[in-house]
Amino acid sequence: MKPEQIVQRFEVFLRSHGLKLTAQRRRILDRAFATHEHFSADDLYAWMKTEPGPRVSRATVYRTLALLQEGRFVEGLDAGRGELVYEHVLGHAHHDHLLCLGCGRIEEFHDERIEALQEEAAARKGFVLVSHDLRLRGYCRTCAAKRARGEVAAKSVEKTGGSGVAKRAPADRARRAGSPR
Amino acid sequence: MKPEQIVQRFEVFLRSHGLKLTAQRRRILDRAFATHEHFSADDLYAWMKTEPGPRVSRATVYRTLALLQEGRFVEGLDAGRGELVYEHVLGHAHHDHLLCLGCGRIEEFHDERIEALQEEAAARKGFVLVSHDLRLRGYCRTCAAKRARGEVAAKSVEKTGGSGVAKRAPADRARRAGSPR
DNA sequence: TTGGGTGCAAACGGTTTGCACCGGG
DNA sequence: CCCGGTGCAAACCGTTTGCACCCAA
Numbered sequence: 001m002k003p004e005q006i007v008q009r010f011e012v013f014l015r016s017h018g019l020k021l022t023a024q025r026r027r028i029l030d031r032a033f034a035t036h037e038h039f040s041a042d043d044l045y046a047w048m049k050t051e052p053g054p055r056v057s058r059a060t061v062y063r064t065l066a067l068l069q070e071g072r073f074v075e076g077l078d079a080g081r082g083e084l085v086y087e088h089v090l091g092h093a094h095h096d097h098l099l100c101l102g103c104g105r106i107e108e109f110h111d112e113r114i115e116a117l118q119e120e121a122a123a124r125k126g127f128v129l130v131s132h133d134l135r136l137r138g139y140c141r142t143c144a145a146k147r148a149r150g151e152v153a154a155k156s157v158e159k160t161g162g163s164g165v166a167k168r169a170p171a172d173r174a175r176r177a178g179s180p181r
Numbered sequence: 182m183k184p185e186q187i188v189q190r191f192e193v194f195l196r197s198h199g200l201k202l203t204a205q206r207r208r209i210l211d212r213a214f215a216t217h218e219h220f221s222a223d224d225l226y227a228w229m230k231t232e233p234g235p236r237v238s239r240a241t242v243y244r245t246l247a248l249l250q251e252g253r254f255v256e257g258l259d260a261g262r263g264e265l266v267y268e269h270v271l272g273h274a275h276h277d278h279l280l281c282l283g284c285g286r287i288e289e290f291h292d293e294r295i296e297a298l299q300e301e302a303a304a305r306k307g308f309v310l311v312s313h314d315l316r317l318r319g320y321c322r323t324c325a326a327k328r329a330r331g332e333v334a335a336k337s338v339e340k341t342g343g344s345g346v347a348k349r350a351p352a353d354r355a356r357r358a359g360s361p362r
Numbered sequence: 363t364t365g366g367g368t369g370c371a372a373a374c375g376g377t378t379t380g381c382a383c384c385g386g387g
Numbered sequence: 388c389c390c391g392g393t394g395c396a397a398a399c400c401g402t403t404t405g406c407a408c409c410c411a412a
Contacts, residue, residue: 020386022392041376057394062377078259083376098308109302114295118317121290126322127279134315136299141307201411203367222401238369243402264401368409378399384392 001091006033006073009090013071023054028064032074038085038106041065077133079106096134102143182272187214187254190271194252204235209245213255219266219287222246258314260287277315283324 010029011021031047032039041061048056065086068074076084079099085106096114098107114134122129139147191210192202212228213220222242229237246267249255257265260280266287277295279288295315303310320328 018391020391022386024393055394059378059395060393063392096302098303098306100308101311107306107308109306111298111302114298114302117292117295117298118315121277121292121295122279122317122319125279125288125290126325127281127288127317127319128325129317129319130282131319132315132317134299134313136303136308136310136313138303138308138310138312144307144309199366201366203411205368236369240370240403241368244367364410364412366409366411368407370406372403372405374401374403376399376401379397381395381397383394385389386391387389 003030003033006090010068010071010073013073014067019067024056024060025064025067027053027056028061029068029073032068032086033088033090038077038079038087040081040083040085042083044086077106077135079104079135080137096136098136098138098140100140100143101137102139102146105140107140184211184214187271191249191252191254194254195248200248205237205241206245206248208234208237209242210249210254213246213249213267214269214271219258219260219268221262221264221266223264225267258287258316260285260316261318277317279317279319279321281321281324282318283320283327286321288321 007021007026007029010025014021014025027048028044031044031051041058044065045056045058045061048061065074065076069076069086073088073090074086075089076086077097079085079097081104093110094115095108095110098109099105100107118132118134119129138144188202188207188210191206195202195206208229209225212225212232222239225246226237226239226242229242246255246257250257250267254269254271255267256270257267258278260266260278262285274291275296276289276291279290280286281288299313299315300310319325
């Protein structure tokens with residue numbers, strides 16, 4: 001989907017809600033759609049500070065991100081880093097995520113059969129589905145190989161070491177809490 | 182699984198990690214396995230304050246919950262309330278969750294076919310799976326009916342109202358963030 | 363005896379918010 | 388012009404942590 005089309009859609013969305021298209025909102029939208037990687041609110045804010053353009057505060061980044069989510073332009077994902085990461089979804093097909101516990105890499109995949117079975121499971125319980133998210137956690141090829149070679153130590157509880165609890169943060173709290181709310 | 186067995190397992194787990202079984206840890210373990218509902222760290226703390234037994238601080242609740250997760254006695258789940266909710270899993274089969282966006286109810290389901298397809302998807306991407314969680318969000322039979330009858334208003338963005346962004350908190354932040362961390 | 367455990371209160375940190383000024387439509 | 392938008396800084400809030408004292412093994 002072309003940049004102009006996206007901005008146009010955003011403008012329509014805003015207008016239909018009695019909101020305005022400001023320079024800040026436009027800049028955030030552009031930047032969010034300029035990257036094909038997952039980004040955090042802080043990444044976005046850092047880009048706003050670094051790259052040329054109208055000043056954008058952290059508060060506006062968060063407020064606009066909320067609007068973009070509301071309008072289904074972007075989607076938030078708790079990748080276990082203690083902060084939410086976003087990805088633009090307008091013009092992209094739905095997909096689920098594979099999260100590498102070793103390097104944090106995020107891969108995407110899609111399986112229509114799983115989608116169908118989810119719908120079936122919801123129906124069985126009398127639920128009307130609105131959305132879903134499936135996150136598979138494990139080690140990517142590279143990290144799995146490193147671990148097999150014993151190049152990395154497993155996290156531990158005190159001394160003996162265990163499997164490592166899946167906390168909400170990286171480096172045991174690189175993230176958050178408060179799964180960010 | 183019987184209470185004594187669980188405590189025994191916990192003791193083994195602790196010992197193997199050079200840790201001690203204290204009155205607080207035992208009390209928290211007992212309480213966590215006494216309920217078959219999902220509970221938050223705060224629920225647990227409230228029970229500790231309310232019910233008779235040795236004093237337990239909020240810090241110890243969190244510290245013990247981390248240990249229980251590490252030992253796979255309980256599992257945390259971000260149900261979108263702004264705080265993590267826990268459920269004991271020792272002695273229970275794996276399952277996924279259905280979250281009602283209307284009343285917050287959490288239902289469980291399991292489908293071996295989905296599990297297999299997840300494994301297949303991971304393999305296709307070269308991932309070694311460690312865990313996964315699938316959350317289906319929607320409206321339970323009761324809430325879906327209410328909505329159909331127009332008894333509830335949709336959340337909105339400012340004035341016109343929209344579909345409501347899936348925030349991490351209840352009542353638009355009844356929770357909290359972080360995504361707990 | 364001794365190293366781990368606990369309570370308390372302060373710190374964390376991502377995110378939200380109150381307020382006064384700014385600017386798009 | 389008018390109401391929504393923005394920056395700033397403070398507030399939020401679930402969770403984590405430093406510290407001094409306590410206790411299980």
